[in-house]
Amino acid sequence: MWKADRLKVTGDVAWTDSTYTQNNLNFNYTLTTQPTRTFNFDTPAGAGGGVVTLTNFDLFNPSLYRLTTFTDSGTRTHGRDIQARLDLDYALGDEGITNLQAGIRFNSRDADSRAYTRTGTAPANQFFSVLPLEYSSVPGGFRGDEAETVRSWLTPTRESIIAQVDYLRTLTGLTKGRPGWNAPTYTGNEKAYAGYVQARYAFDIGVPVDGLIGLRAIRTEDQINGIATVTTAGVTTNAPIARDNSYTDFLPNVSARLKFSRELQLRVAFTKTRTRPGFGSLNPSVTVGAPSTICATEPTSVDCLRTASGGNPDLKPIESTNYDASWEYYFTRDGSITLGAFHRDLTGFINTTTTQVIDPTYGRLNITRPENGGKGHIRGIEAGFRTFFRAPWLPNWTRDFGVLANYTYLDHKSELAPTLAKTLPGMQPLSGVSKHLANASIFYENRFLSLRAAYNYRSDFVVSYGQVADPALNNALGPTLPVKEKGRGTLDLSATLNPTSKIAINFSVSNLLGTAATNTRQFDYNSPDDVYAWQTRFLESVYRLGVRFRL
Secondary structure (H helix, E strand, O other): OEEEOOEEEEEEEEEEEEEEEEEEEEEEEEEOOOOEEEEEOOOOOOOOOOEEEEEOOOOOOHHHEEEEEEEEEEEEEEEEEEEEEEEEEEEOOOOEEEEEEEEEEEEEEEEEEEEEEEEEEOOOOOEHHHOOOOEEEOOOOHHHOOOOOOOOOEEEOHHHHHHOHHHHHHHOOOOOOOOOOOOOOEEEEEEEEEEEEEEEEEEEOOOEEEEEEEEEEEEEEEEEEEEEEEEEOOEEEEEEEEEEEEEEEEEEEEEEEEEOOOOEEEEEEEEEEEEOOOHHHHOOOEEEOOOOHHHHOOOOOOOOOEEEEEOOOOOOOEEEEEEEEEEEEOOOOOOEEEEEEEEEEEEOOEEEEEEEEEEOOOEEEEEEEEEEOOEEEEEEEEEEEEEEOOOOOOOHHHOOEEEEEEEEEEEEEEEOOHHHHOOOOOEEOOEOOOOEEEEEEEEEEOOOEEEEEEEEEEOOEEEEEEEEEEHHHOOEEEEEEEEEEOOEEEEEEEEEEEEEOOEEEEEEEEOOOOOEEEEEEEOOOOOOOOEEEEEEEEOOOEEEEEEEEOO
């Protein structure tokens, strides 16, 4: 930072380089006989959802399991980022235009991803009982849920698969050793050049008013190269693809604050924003999963397919024009009540879509990837409350305790991506967005210790839209229908201890209660309430411990 009289200049440069590597060994097996299965597609017990039980079948008998295929795969993603900024602030006075501000930004991001994958087929009669592996029972899943279902079965241990990996490779027709990395599945570069000018102002119109008015200009250039799955006239091929995109945005920013009193103020704002998709979303390559189990016994079955996922190099930024207003009442220095309203006009909201293609290498694929939708909106209201317990009539030990609560209502809709809008036209709820959001927290804070317990709730929301396979059409994809997730709440805890001004010890727990997530799929095009339980996921509880040092 440099300062001279009324002028202040600040700037910084940052460089980041990171690499993520993942190597996978998939040991795929099947049962040698078909037990009698009893299905309940939506049990009332426990967290609900689908369950299955087996009759007269020993899940821990190694002679009833057979190795089918062995897959060796891996990915390595590398990224490099350079950022630089320079900001100028010139103070003019206390009234009228109080500050003139300007700045420039530069950002260059590079990314590349490499992968390898190969699958070998085991010869006949490779039962668990003849393989040189160690076995154990799968730890009982579903967090002790009350629903009766298959929870545990026999499986090779992770350690024995790794120890015998070359034996398994040779047995299934693969060469020994881990494969080398293939040529990059995609490479990308994005450069962004930005500059802004803005003025802070303050004046009195019977009530004090201050705010900001400015304009930001951003030039973005990105280049993506890779291999994409391309379908033309019903024929799918893998072909090189290159995309060079560039766009220039001019984004205004106008805001004002009206101070009616020391306690009460009104804020209003008008802005335009552009949200660029990340490299992961632009990645043109496709990650293909293992074939469904039935492929081992019935490779020509209509249910024999693979799932796949990938990015979309043709994604555009999400454009949003934003209007915001909020009332804020500060009844103490640490306590406030807020009420706000907002409206967003959107273009190009990114939805997750699922389509089906016949791949020349892997056969029938259900590919999930992001696509831009059309026009849409988000509008709603939000209310918040925060305070410490510092009233004069309360005992002193409550002074560092506080509570926080907020609630948001959202009305949100958008046109789907063209692929899906063919069978589900019109405005549809945005994927990943709930109508109701609520949070309540209790906390304790002082110089040395911070404790917080927070309960967060979100109502039902659409997870994704996809074309549903129609058995009457040989499982070809038919109408577009949503997958929805039921509303749920989670309890999170966090604590920070500051033994000195330069050391902070952090501990947190996310989803302490292990809340389950239940998805449903709509099955009647004309009846949004006709759904069936599709998936119940028992979400992990995550415990984190960290130490932060400042020099």
